[in-house]
Amino acid sequence: MDLQFEAIDEDMPGPKWRRVFDRHWHAYSRWFVRDGVRSRPTYFMSLKALRKHMPELLPTYEAIVATAGDGDLEARFLSMWCPPFYVGGCSQAILTGAEPALIRNYDYSPRLLEGTWLASRFNGKRVVAVVDCLWGVLDGINEDGLAVSLSFGGRTAAGQGFGIPVVLRYVLEFASTTAEAVAMLQRIPVHMSYSIAVIDRQGKHATVYVNPDRPAEVVERRVSTNHQHGVEWARHAEITKSVEREAAVEKSLSGSADVDRVLSGFLRPPVYQTSYGRGYGTLYTAVYRPLDASVELVWPGSVWRQSCAEFQDEVRIIRFNDGDSGGFAPTFKQGAVSS
Template sequence: MRCTFEAISEDLPGQRWQNIFRQFWPGYRQWYLRDGDRARPGFLMCRKALRHHMPELVPTWERLVELSGGGDLEARFLSMWGPPPYIAGCSQAVWLPVDGQQAAGATPALLRNYDFAPALLEGVWLASRWHGQRVVAVNDCLWGALDGINESGLAASLSFGGRKAVGNGFGIPLVLRYVLEFAQNVDQAVEMLARIPVHMSYTVSLLDRRAQWATVFVTPDRPLEVVRKQAVSNLQHGVEWTAHANATLAEAREQTLAVAVRQAEDAKAVLRALLRPPLFQTAYGRGHGTLYSAVYHPYDGSVEMVWPDAVWRQSCSHFLPGARMIEFDVESTALPHAVAPARRWMLDDVGSFQ
């Protein structure tokens, strides 16, 4: 299985975003309606939720709905209010230099592995300026974000929180998008996360240009918590979903990453750990293989997307469109590798995010 990662630059939603929508909407539509149309919130409820919790996003949402054809279903999906449940793996770390390392020029970094099914990945790396601030983020759900950085120097990423609880709220990718669009530092980001409801449990890692950082637990049924953990996987206060934790090696990943962060002399040492088992996962056929690693540098607003044999660098100030194709072996434990650029493939069937 091959996945194409494509870097796209478009300041305001237009033809390029519309092309993304047309490519991925058939699969997302199937997923969104998997439990039937009546299982999803109606248009008025979705619009009300956006207006109440993230009003600054409403004009962009309206523009995207227009670009998508103006349909009721498209508008409801793009609101990301009350989507079907979905889960993933993922590991995240905040690395902070100590005094001696700072003297040597080391700067803080936010690092992550994104673990998911290759067939369900958009693979769109979008540079935009929708609300005046440059944002570079990995797309999800057509305009949400899995991880990203803005030109103020705020980096953010997310991972599944390892709990089955589902409630009334937004899909986390849209909440992360909102944070990257409007927050300029960690304090502002935490305030936003505290007041916006989410429909499942997630851990959000934050790091800004001043080296302020936070690991935030957001859930649909508990108050927000800010914890001092620099390394996280898919656990919050411990294993709450044993089957998921065992399948994704959640405990082993978190312990391994914590040791790597504690012992690392620089961010590259943490990255090396992320590119090795148990942090680097190869269960692509079961939906939790590592699709990419990312390293965010808030000091200069740059980021690298990394695979075992390839590195792709971008920044808020210098973003170049392009494409990289990565091949995943879903039948074995072989690591993915970069292959020659080729035409982007279509998702015929996104299926179920389970």
């Protein structure tokens, strides 16, 4: 199948973001109320949670909601307070040394990826991020050189908290260092388990295990896949090859690993996955470079580079072939930005 990746440069929510909203809202709204509209928190509950845990983000949230039309369901969804449970894959590696970097594979179904790459300045700070839930962050970097990404933590625990994409949005909007990011991750409640990779321009880094049922934990790990201290959800770990991917990335980091060497490992099995039909295929590889606040989205044979300083609107169409059916690498073609 073909998937559109669209790079959008828009400082504040406006017509470009509204076009993205219109494209995806039908699917998102059906997902959000899949268990019934009464199963989701009310607008006032969602607003109260944002005011309590991320008050600095409220003006941005209000601007996003207004651009979406000020509807009740839209406002509840965009708060990302207690959304439905969902799972994915992902592999992450933090590189230290002369050139600090964060490399990650995002593994998911191409049918469910939004495919928006957004450069914004919601709160005066330039942020470039791959977006989820219309304004949340799957992975991204800000102009201070702070980079973050998420990976599902491999646990079935769920609780009262935020969807992690809005938390990472908050981190990139208001943190400049790994220490500041970690402090935020330690105090904001999340509704599912995730492993968060963080690195800043000084090379300070952390992997943070966030969970809905226990305190956030900072661990001395530079690699994360889809389990935390150990495998708790055996079936998910087996299907996604979580243990095998972790071992492969750890091996690529051994010795004097540089960005190119580690990246090459992310573009090969078992780290690079092609089971798109089962929802566990690598949709993109991202390479974040804090020194110049740049990022590359990479597919085998193709690199798409942007940065906080230079970001251009563009569309690329990625074609995914299910590896379970004999296909392998996705291919892409460049396209024009739709009006």
